[in-house]
Amino acid sequence: MNHSTPLNQKNLPQLSGEIICPQYDRSRLTAGIVHVGVGGFHRSHEAYYTDALLKTGDASGWGICGVGLRPEDRKIAAVLEQQDFLYTLILKHADGKIENRVMGSLMGFLLGCDDPMAVIDAMASPDTRIVSLTITEGGYNMDTNTGEFDFTNPDAQHDVENPTHPKLVFGYLTAALRKRRDLGLPAFTVQSCDNIQHNGNLTRKMLLGFARRQDPELAEWIESEVCFPNAMVDRITPVTTEADIKYLSDQLGLQDEWPVTCEPFCQWVIEDRFSNGRPEWEKVGVQFVPDVTPYETMKLRLLNAGHSVLGILGSVFGYETIDECVTDKLFATYLRAFMDLEATPTLDAVAGIDLDAYKETLIERFGNPNIKDSLPRICLESSSKLPVFLIPTVMENLQRGGSVQYAALVIATWCFYSDRGVDQHGKPLEIVDKLKDDLHKAAKGTGDDKLSFLKLKSVFGDLAENERFSKVYAEMIDRVYEHPDVSSSMRTILGRKD
Numbered sequence: 001m002n003h004s005t006p007l008n009q010k011n012l013p014q015l016s017g018e019i020i021c022p023q024y025d026r027s028r029l030t031a032g033i034v035h036v037g038v039g040g041f042h043r044s045h046e047a048y049y050t051d052a053l054l055k056t057g058d059a060s061g062w063g064i065c066g067v068g069l070r071p072e073d074r075k076i077a078a079v080l081e082q083q084d085f086l087y088t089l090i091l092k093h094a095d096g097k098i099e100n101r102v103m104g105s106l107m108g109f110l111l112g113c114d115d116p117m118a119v120i121d122a123m124a125s126p127d128t129r130i131v132s133l134t135i136t137e138g139g140y141n142m143d144t145n146t147g148e149f150d151f152t153n154p155d156a157q158h159d160v161e162n163p164t165h166p167k168l169v170f171g172y173l174t175a176a177l178r179k180r181r182d183l184g185l186p187a188f189t190v191q192s193c194d195n196i197q198h199n200g201n202l203t204r205k206m207l208l209g210f211a212r213r214q215d216p217e218l219a220e221w222i223e224s225e226v227c228f229p230n231a232m233v234d235r236i237t238p239v240t241t242e243a244d245i246k247y248l249s250d251q252l253g254l255q256d257e258w259p260v261t262c263e264p265f266c267q268w269v270i271e272d273r274f275s276n277g278r279p280e281w282e283k284v285g286v287q288f289v290p291d292v293t294p295y296e297t298m299k300l301r302l303l304n305a306g307h308s309v310l311g312i313l314g315s316v317f318g319y320e321t322i323d324e325c326v327t328d329k330l331f332a333t334y335l336r337a338f339m340d341l342e343a344t345p346t347l348d349a350v351a352g353i354d355l356d357a358y359k360e361t362l363i364e365r366f367g368n369p370n371i372k373d374s375l376p377r378i379c380l381e382s383s384s385k386l387p388v389f390l391i392p393t394v395m396e397n398l399q400r401g402g403s404v405q406y407a408a409l410v411i412a413t414w415c416f417y418s419d420r421g422v423d424q425h426g427k428p429l430e431i432v433d434k435l436k437d438d439l440h441k442a443a444k445g446t447g448d449d450k451l452s453f454l455k456l457k458s459v460f461g462d463l464a465e466n467e468r469f470s471k472v473y474a475e476m477i478d479r480v481y482e483h484p485d486v487s488s489s490m491r492t493i494l495g496r497k498d
Contacts, residue, residue: 003253004248004249004253004254004255005253005254005255006082006083006255007083007086007087007088007102007254007255007256007257008082008083008084008086009026009084009086010084012086012102015102015252015253015254016252016253016254018100018252019088019100019101019102019252019254020099020100020101020102021101021102021104022051022054022055022086022102022103022104023055024054024055024057024060024104025060026063026104026107028060029054029060029061029062029063029107030060030061030063030127031063031064031065031107031108031122031125031127031128032061032062032063032127032128032129032130032279033046033050033062033063033064033065033128033129033130033131033132033279034064034065034067034119034122034123034128034130034131034132034188035047035064035065035066035067035131035132035133035134036067036068036069036131036132036133036134036135036169036172037067037068037133037134037135037136037139038066038067038068038073038076038080038106038109039076039134040237040238040239040240040260040261040262041134041193041233041235041237042066042132042134042193043087043089043103043106043260044089044235044237044260044262044266045193045233045235045237045266045268046064046132046134046193046268047064047103047105047106048089048103048105048235048266049266049268049281049284049285049286050062050063050064050105050279050281051101051103051104051105052284052285053279053280053281053283053284054104054105056283056284058280059279059280061127062105062279063105063106063107064105064106064107065106065107065108065109065110065122065128066080066085066106066108066109066110067109067110067111067112067119067122068109068110068111068112068113069111069112069113069119069167069168069169069172070112070113071113073111073113074111074113076109076258077109077111079257079258080106080109080258081109082257083256083257085106085107085108085109086102086103086104086106087102087103087106087256087258087259087260088100088101088102088103088248088254088256088259088260089101089102089103089259089260089262090244090247090248090259090260090261090262091262091263091264092261092262092263092264092368092370092371093264093368093370094364094367094368094369094370096370098370099264100248100252100254110122112166112167112172113167116164116165116166116172117164119172119176120164120172120175120176120179121179123172123173123176123188124176124177124179124180124183124185126185128188129188129189129274129275129276129277129278130188130189130190130191130274130276130278131173131176131188131189131190131191132190132191132192132193133169133190133191133192133193133194133203134193134194135169135194136194137194137196137381137384139168139169139194140194140196140202140203140206141153141155141156141168141170141206142202142206144458145458147205148205148209149170149205149206149209149210149213151213153168155167155168156168156170156210159171159210159214160210160213160214163175163178163214163215168210170206170207170210170211171210173190173207174207174210174211174214174215174218174222176188177211177218177221177222177226178215178218181218181221181225186225186275186276187221187222187225187226187227187275187276188226188275188276189226189227189228189229189273189274189275189276189278190203190204190207190226190227190228191228191229191231191270192228192230192231193231193233194233195233195304196388197296197297197300197388198230198293198296199230199231200228200229200230200231200271201228201230203228204226204228207222207226207228208222208223225275226275227273227274227275228273229270229271229272229273229274229292230270230271230292230293230296231268231269231270231271231292232267232268232269232270232292232295232296232299233267233268234265234266234267234268234299234303235262235263235265235266235267236262236263236265236365236368236371236373237260237261237262237263238261238262238371238372238373238374238377239374239377240258240259240260240261241261244259244261245257245258245259261371262371263365263368263371265361265365266285267287268281268285268286268287269286269287269288269289269292269295269296270286270287270288270289270292271288271289271290271291271292272288272289272290287352289351294347294348294349294350294351295350295353297346297347297348298347298350298353298355298358300388300389301343301346301347301389301390301392301393302339302343302344302347302358302359302362303362304385304388304389305338305343305389305390305393306335306338306339306343306362306366307322307366307378307389308378308379308382308385308386308389308390308410309334309335309338309390309406309410310322310325310326310331310335310366310375310378311375311378311379311382312379312382312410312413312414312417313325313331313334313409313410313413313486313490314331314375315375315376315379315417315423315429316413316416316417316423316424316429316484316486317331317423317424317485317486317487318423318424318425318427319375320374320375321372321373321374321375322366322371322373322374322375322378323366323367323368323369323371323372323373325366325375326363326366326367327367327369330487330490330491330494331490332363332367333494334406334490334493334494335363335366336359336363337406337493337494338406338407338410339359339362340359341402341403341406342393342394342397342402342403342404342406342407343393344359345397345400345402346392346393346396346397346400346402376429376430376432379417379431379432380432380433381432381433381434382414382433383433383434383435383438383439383458383459384434386411386414386459387459387460387461390407390410390411391460391461391463393407394407394408394463394469395463398466398468398469404468404469404472405472405476405493406493408469408472408473408475408476409476409479409480409486409489409490409493411453411454411473411476412473412476412477412479412480413476413480413486413489414453415442415443415446415453415454415477415480416443416480416481416484417429417431418431418436418439418440418442418443418453419440419443419444419446419453421440424484424485424486435456435458435459438456438458439453439456439459442455442456446477446481450473450474450477450478451464451470451473451474454470454473476489479492
């Protein structure tokens with residue numbers, strides 16, 4: 001029998017002293033932020049920073065109203081409503097220490113699939129000054145071939161014709177901004193919190209693309225009035241497991257149906273361009289900068305690329321989590337060599353960041369044994385990730401005469417991974433990628449043409465036409481296919497001087 005205390009506002013005083021609870025008066029909060037996409041990352045990141053700011057006692061106008069647009073969001077909506085929109089953040093340190101904090105910054109949740117006007121009205125409310133997004137890359141509805149808004153999507157076509165009953169986030173944003181303009185209210189800021197390079201620029205381009213088709217006059221107003229600050233976001237946040245729920249119940253007597261687990265490290269760097277005011281997040285560790293580009297590039301080419309290096313090599317080796325890879329000295333050495341010899345030379349200086357210390361911190365973070373970030377999660381949609389995280393580094397090194405062999409082994413191993421679909425022990429790999437069939441077909445051709453995989457232009461562009469890279473890559477293909485034990489190839493590369 002479960003004697004745990006259900007998480008809700010009334011029960012906060014009864015909770016264990018080991019759980020930090022909000023001391024501010026949540027009944028006084030107004031929703032200055034409407035957030036679309038209340039997943040684990042939002043709750044470990046923006047909602048975490050906002051909760052920390054609310055604790056300072058002077059930010060009651062910056063509560064968060066969560067929004068889900070799809071029927072799949074009904075479960076999180078129901079859980080949060082039952083818990084008065086409270087949830088536990090479980091911070092797991094590498095040394096085994098755990099901090100448990102109940103977050104109070106979320107104060108409501110609306111489902112667009114059930115009541116689109118309620119969402120539009122919330123975004124159009126005079127209280128709302130920021131609409132933030134974590135909708136993943138797919139949520140931006142970009143045509144990957146043209147870089148423009150994808151109007152072939154049936155939902156996009158529906159939204160153009162049905163302004164008050166949209167399905168995509170851009171239909172909602174357009175409807176809410178139209179209402180604000182008509183009421184004489186200032187525009188809100190649209191703040192992307194997704195792990196995408198120049199996320200603000202992308203959001204702006206997609207919103208204007210949609211709005212121009214639906215309402216060209218409104219699009220002009222959006223273009224002049226709405227700010228879309230670019231931001232770099234960072235906190236490793238694995239998927240919540242049953243073990244996390246059980247831990248709170250068994251160890252702390254707390255019944256939380258959807259807690260969030262994360263690492264202690266947290267970073268948010270934002271360009272300071274807002275349409276209608278913003279929270280003083282800098283009081284709680286957020287960095288506001290004129291240009292986020294060097295921070296973005298640093299993270300993409302070190303952290304995100306590092307994840308892919310470990311994810312692909314580690315998956316084929318037979319590991320299951322990132323921390324398993326990093327506690328293997330060979331993998332840690334290979335990762336650091338990739339960072340030092342191939343990624344770092346392509347980076348500009350980053351104000352306030354010691355790159356060597358940053359890389360050391362990354363390896364410590366990856367090695368946190370209590371986070372258990374799974375390699376299938378790291379590798380999912382690699383066809384979208386590697387063209388952003390890894391291939392630009394390869395291209396720059398080819399231009400500057402730098403090393404490319406560390407990345408070449410990763411790409412050759414990805415070919416083997418896509419071709420065989422098993423690790424080096426014959427165990428099936430969990431491959432989730434929208435281009436899975438294309439990748440498999442291209443990889444399957446490797447026996448007849450060593451460059452077959454590299455010729456998949458939707459992923460690699462013209463990389464196969466680069467003579468130097470093709471030569472190194474073909475050599476790596478020979479190694480991987482002759483000796484599927486990737487550790488032997490890693491040792492060979494680490495021992496080479498060229």
